[in-house]
Amino acid sequence: MERILITGASGFIGSHLISEALALGYEVWAAVRKDSDRKRLTAQGVHLLEVDYFDEDQLFGALSSVAPLEEGAPQWHYVIHNAGITKTAHPEEFAEVTTYIQSGNIVLRSPLSKEETSVRIAEIIRAYCGAELQVITTDASELKKNLRGNPFGDEYQQDRVFYTSTMEPIDPKRIAALCQEDFGEEELRMVEGRLYMYLPKDASRSKLSNNFLEKKLKFTATTRNRNTLARLIELAEAITPSD
Numbered sequence: 158m159e160r161i162l163i164t165g166a167s168g169f170i171g172s173h174l175i176s177e178a179l180a181l182g183y184e185v186w187a188a189v190r191k192d193s194d195r196k197r198l199t200a201q202g203v204h205l206l207e208v209d210y211f212d213e214d215q216l217f218g219a220l221s222s223v224a225p226l227e228e229g230a231p232q233w234h235y236v237i238h239n240a241g242i243t244k245t246a247h248p249e250e251f252a253e254v255t256t257y258i259q260s261g262n263i264v265l266r267s268p269l270s271k272e273e274t275s276v277r278i279a280e281i282i283r284a285y286c287g288a289e290l291q292v293i294t295t296d297a298s299e300l301k302k303n304l305r306g307n308p309f310g311d312e313y314q315q316d317r318v319f320y321t322s323t324m325e326p327i328d329p330k331r332i333a334a335l336c337q338e339d340f341g342e343e344e345l346r347m348v349e350g351r352l353y354m355y356l357p358k359d360a361s362r363s364k365l366s367n368n369f370l371e372k373k374l375k376f377t378a379t380t381r382n383r384n385t386l387a388r389l390i391e392l393a394e395a396i397t398p399s400d
Contacts, residue, residue, distance in 0.1 A: 160226055162206070164188040165239035166198060168256055173288045174237055175203060184226065186233075188219075188240070210240065239285075250277060253396040257388060260381070261290075264392040271295070271324065291377045293324050297393035300386050306348045307383075309355050319360070320386055321352035321370060323378040331374050340365055354380070 161178050165171040166187035178185045179201060186204040189195060195205060206223065209215045225232050254265040267274050271294040278292045303320045327350060336345050343365045344355040352370065356363045367380040381389075 158182065158184050158226065159234035160184040160186065160232075161235040161237065162186045162188060162220075162233045163237045163239060164208075166203070167193045167195070168239070170282060170286055171239050172197070173282075173286050174239060175201065177286070179203070183235075186223070255392065257392060258385070260385070261379075262381075262385070262389055264389060264396065266396050266398075275324065293322055293377065293379045295322055295324075297390050297397065300390050300393070302349075303351055304383065304386055304390075306351050306353075308346045308348050308353055309344070313355055314357060315383055317355060317357050319354040319356060319380050319382055321354065321367065321378050321380045323352075323376050325376040327352070327374060327376065335370075335373055345370075352378075 161183040163171060163174050163178065163185065164187075166175050167189060171187075175185060175187065175198065184204070185202075186206055187198050188206050188208045189198070191207060191209070198205060206219055208219045221232070223232060250267055250269060252266045254263065256263050263278065269277065274294040275292040278294075279290055282288055282290055282292075299322075303322065307315075307318055307320075309315070309318050327347070332347055332352075336347060338345075341364075342357050343363055345365055346353050346355075354365045354370075356365060360366065367378055370376075370380075371378055
């Protein structure tokens with residue numbers, strides 16, 4: 158067995174690197190900051206190494222504290238330094254890049270169109286970790302419209318309302334037929350071309366889901382809850398130049 162150390166493992170790209178390394182059979186270590194979310198990594202069986210990138214002595218001490226797998230073997234067979242990889246090498250394309258939680262949210266400024274932005278981000282992800290991912294680009298204005306268009310009133314649990322976004326046209330016949338289906342306690346509605354799901358129980362056990370909608374409606378989509386959308390709006394507005 159060989160050992161691999163991955164920095165930036167708690168981020169979006171890092172999570173894919175971790176999964177791929179585990180699948181390939183490596184003993185996987187993640188260099189994590191003191192305030193990094195470690196729950197997912199621990200659940201995956203990843204070894205954790207706390208580091209401070211601004212303290213050279215602590216960093217070298219932490220890296221050297223791990224014994225080789227066997228006598229004569231290197232301490233680390235491979236190191237992927239992924240920390241800070243969201244800082245683009247092409248500032249003319251992207252600026253003030255940041256990520257939010259583990260569900261693949263990237264907030265940035267760009268002069269590119271939404272379609273061009275999706276293509277470029279997909280290219281960057283493919284170049285760094287080989288993952289073929291579909292990228293959906295929107296903006297704060299559209300996210301606000303999603304929140305305001307929520308058709309589920311106060312009688313519904315608002316933290317169980319999910320907002321689905323797509324960059325593709327929705328087939329009116331398919332969505333009309335789908336909205337008429339009986340999903341029990343779950344509900345699907347469309348308002349002005351925007352899709353909303355009400356999932357009163359654990360989303361992992363619900364029939365309605367992002368994957369379900371993609372298969373039925375033949376499009377690529379992404380789904381978030383109210384809290385995530387609200388936070389993304391805050392982050393986007395914080396980097397939006399004032400007029």
